[in-house]
Amino acid sequence: MTSAPYAWIAAIVAALALLPLGTSSNTVLNFLSFAMIVTVAAQGWNILGGYGGQFSFGHAVFFGTGAYVMALAQVRFGLNPWLALPLAMAMGAAVGYAIGFLSFRARLRGSYFALVTLAFAEVFRISANAWGFTGGAAGVLVPLKLDAAQMQFADKRLFYWLALAFVAAALVLTAWIARSRFGAQLVAVRENEEAARALGVDALAIKLRAITLSGAVTAAAGCLYTQKFLYLDANLAYGPWISVEALLAPIIGGLGTVFGPLVGAVVLLGLGEVTKTVFANLMGGSVPGVDLVVFGALLIACVAYAPRGVLGLLQGWLASARKARA
Amino acid sequence: MTTLNRRTILQGAAATGALIAAPSLVRAQAPAIKVGILQPVTGALAQDGEYGRLGAEIALNEINAAGGIKSMGGARLQMVFGDARSNPEGGTAEVERMQAEGVAAIVGGFASPIVLAASQAASRYDIPYICDVGVSDQIVGRGLKNTFRFGPGFGNVTSTALENLVKLNDAAGKPAKTVVIVHEDGLFGSGMAKLLQTQLPPRGFEILETIAHPTPSRDMSNVALRIRALNPDLVIPSSYYAEFVLLARTMQQQRIRPKGVYAILNGAASNFRFVKEFSDAANLVMDCNHWADPRKPKTAQVKALAEQGGRFWLYNTPLNYSCVRLLADALEKAGSADRAKLTEAITNSTFADHIMPYGPTKFVNGQNQGAAPVNTQVQNGDIKVIFPTEFADAKAVFPAV
Numbered sequence: 113m114t115s116a117p118y119a120w121i122a123a124i125v126a127a128l129a130l131l132p133l134g135t136s137s138n139t140v141l142n143f144l145s146f147a148m149i150v151t152v153a154a155q156g157w158n159i160l161g162g163y164g165g166q167f168s169f170g171h172a173v174f175f176g177t178g179a180y181v182m183a184l185a186q187v188r189f190g191l192n193p194w195l196a197l198p199l200a201m202a203m204g205a206a207v208g209y210a211i212g213f214l215s216f217r218a219r220l221r222g223s224y225f226a227l228v229t230l231a232f233a234e235v236f237r238i239s240a241n242a243w244g245f246t247g248g249a250a251g252v253l254v255p256l257k258l259d260a261a262q263m264q265f266a267d268k269r270l271f272y273w274l275a276l277a278f279v280a281a282a283l284v285l286t287a288w289i290a291r292s293r294f295g296a297q298l299v300a301v302r303e304n305e306e307a308a309r310a311l312g313v314d315a316l317a318i319k320l321r322a323i324t325l326s327g328a329v330t331a332a333a334g335c336l337y338t339q340k341f342l343y344l345d346a347n348l349a350y351g352p353w354i355s356v357e358a359l360l361a362p363i364i365g366g367l368g369t370v371f372g373p374l375v376g377a378v379v380l381l382g383l384g385e386v387t388k389t390v391f392a393n394l395m396g397g398s399v400p401g402v403d404l405v406v407f408g409a410l411l412i413a414c415v416a417y418a419p420r421g422v423l424g425l426l427q428g429w430l431a432s433a434r435k436a437r438a
Numbered sequence: 439m440t441t442l443n444r445r446t447i448l449q450g451a452a453a454t455g456a457l458i459a460a461p462s463l464v465r466a467q468a469p470a471i472k473v474g475i476l477q478p479v480t481g482a483l484a485q486d487g488e489y490g491r492l493g494a495e496i497a498l499n500e501i502n503a504a505g506g507i508k509s510m511g512g513a514r515l516q517m518v519f520g521d522a523r524s525n526p527e528g529g530t531a532e533v534e535r536m537q538a539e540g541v542a543a544i545v546g547g548f549a550s551p552i553v554l555a556a557s558q559a560a561s562r563y564d565i566p567y568i569c570d571v572g573v574s575d576q577i578v579g580r581g582l583k584n585t586f587r588f589g590p591g592f593g594n595v596t597s598t599a600l601e602n603l604v605k606l607n608d609a610a611g612k613p614a615k616t617v618v619i620v621h622e623d624g625l626f627g628s629g630m631a632k633l634l635q636t637q638l639p640p641r642g643f644e645i646l647e648t649i650a651h652p653t654p655s656r657d658m659s660n661v662a663l664r665i666r667a668l669n670p671d672l673v674i675p676s677s678y679y680a681e682f683v684l685l686a687r688t689m690q691q692q693r694i695r696p697k698g699v700y701a702i703l704n705g706a707a708s709n710f711r712f713v714k715e716f717s718d719a720a721n722l723v724m725d726c727n728h729w730a731d732p733r734k735p736k737t738a739q740v741k742a743l744a745e746q747g748g749r750f751w752l753y754n755t756p757l758n759y760s761c762v763r764l765l766a767d768a769l770e771k772a773g774s775a776d777r778a779k780l781t782e783a784i785t786n787s788t789f790a791d792h793i794m795p796y797g798p799t800k801f802v803n804g805q806n807q808g809a810a811p812v813n814t815q816v817q818n819g820d821i822k823v824i825f826p827t828e829f830a831d832a833k834a835v836f837p838a839v
Contacts, residue, residue: 137538138534138537138538139531139534139535139538141534142530142531142534143531146527146531238623241623241624241628242623242628248628248629249623249624249625249626249627249628249629250574250576250625250628250629251551251554251625253554253558253576253580255580256558256561256562256582258562266562341526341527341530341555342555342558343526343551343554343555343558345551345624345625347624348525348526348527348551353525404480
C-alpha cells in the first residue's frame with residue numbers, strides 16, 4: 113500500500129461510488145451517507161490522534177462548530193450553504209488552533225490533553241445550549257429546500273456522493289500527510305517528543321498545524337451533518353456521541369493509517385445495522401437495543417484481540433499467509 | 439345406476455376447484471395498510487417510548503378486531519415499528535426504513551427534537567405524520583403540510599397552567615407569593631423557565647431563583663438545599679422523570695415542604711409509577727399536562743388494557759391510542775391509503791371518538807385547535823383532575839402545609 117496509496121484511494125472511492133447504483137433502498141443510502149459523515153469526522157481525528165498521537169476526547173467541539181456555523185450562516189444571515197461550508201471549515205480550523213495554542217503551549221499531553229479537549233467540548237455544548245443566538249436548547253432548524261443550490265438533494269444518492277467526495281478529499285489529504293515531511297515530523301513527535309525536538313523539530317508548530325487541519329476536516333463532517341438532518345441542538349452538535357464515534361472508528365479500523373477511519377466507521381456502523389436486521393428476522397420483530405449490545409461486545413473483542421485495528425489484523429493475516437507459502 | 443361420464447367428472451372437478459379456491463377468495467381481502475409507529479424505546483427516553491408504543495398497539499388491535507378499515511374492504515392495519523433511539527438521527531433513519539416498507543402514515547416521535555427531524559424527513563415523501571407528544575411550537579410552525587399535532591403545544595399548555603395557577607392561588611386567599619423554578623437545561627425545561635420568568639411577575643409572583651440542572655442528573659441534594667435556603671412558597675419544576683423523582687424524594691428526606699409543588703409538563707408528576715413507588719414524596723404534587731378524559735367510558739377500557747402485566751398509566755398511552763384512532767378515522771374517510779388523500783382527510787378531520795378531553799379534531803396549520811392540557815394533583819395514591827372544573831374529580835388541596 114505504501115507504493116501507490118493514491119491508486120488505492122481512487123480504487124476504493126470508485127468502488128464506494130458505485131454502491132448506490134446497486135440499490136435504490138433509501139435505508140441503505142441513509143446508512144451509507146451517515147457512515148461517510150462519521151468517516152470524515154474520524155479522519156479529522158486520525159490526523160491529530162493517529163499520526164500526531166494527541167488523543168482528543170472532545171472532537172465534538174470541531175464537529176459542532178462546523179455544524180452550527182453551517183446552520184446559523186444559513187438561518188441567521190441567509191448565506192448560501194456552498195459559501196457557508198468553507199466558512200464553517202475555517203471556523204473549525206480557528207477553534208482547533210485556539211484550543212491547540214492554549215493546551216499545547218501549556219505542554220498538556222496524554223490524558224491531560226484528552227481531558228482538556230473533553231472539557232472544551234462541554235463548555236461549547238453548555239454555551240450553545242444557553243445562548244440565544246444558537247437557538248439555545250431549542251436548537252436550529254434549517255428550512256427544507258430541496259435544491260442542489262441549497263445543498264439539499266431530492267435524490268439521496270447525490271448527497272451520498274457529496275459526502276463521499278469529502279471522504280476522498282480527506283483520504284488524499286491523509287495520504288499526502290503520511291508521505292510528507294510534515295507527516296514524518298508529526299510521527300516523530302508522536303513517538304518521542306523530546307527526541308524529535310532534539311533533532312530540531314518544532315513540536316509546538318507541528319502539533320498546532322495538525323490540530324488546525326484536524327479541526328477543519330472534522331468541521332466539514334459537521335457541515336454535512338447539518339445538511340443531512342437539517343436540525344441541530346447542543347447535544348447533537350457538541351454532545352459526546354460524536355467525540356466517541358470519531359475516536360472509535362480509527363481505533364477499530366487502524367490508528368494512524370490512511371484507510372483506518374473509513375474501515376472502522378463502516379465496520380462499526382455496518383455491524384449495528386446488520387445485527388439489528390438479523391435479530392429482527394430471527395425473533396420475528398425488532399429487538400430494541402440488540403444492535404448496541406452486539407456492538408459493545410464486538411468492540412471489547414476488537415480492542416482485546418486486534419489492538420492495531422481491523423487493518424492491522426488483515427495485514428497480520430496476509431503476512432502469516434505469505435510466510436506459510438514461503 | 440349413474441355412470442361416471444364426462445359431464446359428472448367436469449362438474450365434480452369444478453366443484454372441487456371452487457371449494458379449494460374459496461378460502462383464498464376469503465383471504466383475498468384488501469391488503470393490509472402499513473402504519474409507521476415511531477417511538478424511542480432505547481436510550482434516555484425508553485420508558486416514554488414503551489408507553490407510547492403500548493397505546494398505539496391497543497388502538498391497532500381494537501381497530502383490527504372491529505373489522506379493519508371498512509371503506510377499504512375491511513383492510514387490516516399492520517404496525518411497522520421504528521425505534522427512534524432517543525435521538526433525531528435514529529428517528530430519521532427509521533422514517534427512511536418506513537418509507538421503504540411503504541407505510542401510509544407515521545404516528546409518534548415523543549420528544550420534540552425527534553418529531554422535528556422525523557416529520558421533516560417524512561415530508562420529503564409526503565408521508566402524513568401525526569405527532570403524539572412533542573410540544574415545541576416549531577413542530578407545526580414550519581409550514582410542513584404533512585405534519586399534524588393532535589395534542590396541545592407549549593404555548594397553549596403554559597398559558598393554561600399559569601391561568602389555573604392564578605385561579606388556584608386566588609381561591610386559597612393568595613398564600614403563594616414567592617417561587618423557585620427548577621428546570622432541566624434542554625429544549626423543554628429552558629424554554630419553560632424563560633417563559634415563566636416573563637409571565638410570573640406580572641401575575642404577582644416573585645421569582646426568588648431559577649435553578650437549571652442537566653439531564654441526566656444523579657444527585658439533586660444541592661438543588662434541594664438551595665430550595666431550603668430560599669424557602670419559597672411554590673416550587674415549579676420542569677424536568678424529566680428521573681430527575682423530578684429524585685428532587686421530590688430529596689425534598690421529602692430533607693423535610694422541605696413548600697406550600698405547593700406546581701409542575702408544568704413534568705415527566706413524573708402525573709405518572710402512576712412515581713405515585714405508586716414513592717407515594718409520600720408524590721403526595722399533593724400538582725401538574726399541568728396531557729391527561730386522558732376520565733368522563734369517557736373508553737378511557738377506563740384503554741386504561742385497564744394498558745395496566746395489564748403490571749404496567750402503569752402514563753399520558754403517552756392515551757395520546758398514542760387517540761392518534762392511531764384519528765389516523766384510522768382518516769383512512770376510513772379517505773377510503774384509500776394514498777398519502778395525498780390521507781393528508782387531506784386528516785386536514786379536514788372532525789374525529790371525536792378519542793379519549794383526550796379535546797372535542798372533535800380541527801386542524802389549522804397542522805395544530806389541533808381543541809387540544810388542551812389538564813391540571814392534576816396526586817391525592818392519597820391517586821391522580822385526580824383538579825382543572826378544568828367541568829370534569830374535575832377532586833378539589834385542589836392548596837396550600838399543602
